[in-house]
Amino acid sequence: MNRLLIILLLQLFPVILMSQGWDTPADKKGKLSPFKFTDETRIVGEKLYLLNCKSCHGNPGKANFINLVPSPGDPATDKIQHNSDGEIFYKVTTGRGPMPSFKNALSSNDIWNIISFLRSFNPKYIQAFQPEIKSAAYPGATINISLLLNKKKDSVIVKLTAISPKIIVPVINAGIKLLAKRTFGMMPVDEDKTSDMKGFAAFKIPKGFRGDTAGNVYFSLRFTDEDKFGAFSKDTVIKAGEITIPQSLVKDRAMWNNVRKAPIWILLTFSLGVMSVWGFIFLVLFKLRDIYIVGEYLDKNPGKEESELK
Secondary structure, eight states: OHHHHHHHHHHHHHHHHHHTOOOOOHHHHTOOBSSOOOHHHHHHHHHHHHHHTHHHHOSTTTTOOOOOSSOOOOTTSHHHHTSOHHHHHHHHHHOBTTBOOOTTTSOHHHHHHHHHHHHTTOTTOOOOBOSSOEETTEEEEEEEEEEEEOTTSSEEEEEEEEEOSSOEEEOOSOEEEEEEEETTEEEEOSSOEEOOTTSEEEEEOOTTOBOOTTSOEEEEEEESOHHHHOSOEEEEEEOOSBOOOOOOTTSSOOTTSOTTTSOHHHHHHHHHHHHHHHHHHHHHHHHHHHHHHHHHHHHHOTTOOGGGGO
């Protein structure tokens, strides 16, 4: 009985979740992109959408999204387009149910680029954007972020500065996190940090941290308290990793490899199996041939006994 109840609840949960709607906090609805949407941002957004969103939402305007409960929906329809930019940003960032959170997989700029692509399917859309990233903690000032590799090349040094027409001061007590781009998303580097009284923070780079063929690593710095300091990310490339030469997955012998490098035992087993199957087929054919010959002989010599043929 308990098992049936649990199964029933699991089946009803998506329906209940869908019926509740997906409300965005009031202070998140008005969030605006830090840059103007252009053809370039749409092209970048399309690539990111195809990589991260198409598998569930399908091609915008084609209604070929996958069958889930609740339904992911077509981004080109009013169901999604009626959301403000801030609402879409919030939902992509936080996720819910089968919709994953892209908070650590995509930078803020990546998400805004995706929104730029989605809005290209709405002819009535008129963008409002915030060209300067301003902080509620430093009214009237913009936040400048710089990332540098220290001399030992084992840490990334971050400097935060608030700049206004009147003053330039360090940004203190700001929670920040550093992410590095990996094959399947963004990976946190070290623990979250807080800027000191001079606006500095340091993220330690793990030993053996892998870069590209030149040792470069794509970093993205973000504030942990976006309500206070803004949903802003500083993206840059620093030569902070070990030079990594991509290795082919089929370099050595493996079960999924080609014939030239497949394990010997696989080749022998496969060959013996094929020979056994064909041997059995030929045996059956020869037996059928013998039965056919015996049948023809008996038809032509009806007086012969079957025992005489043995």
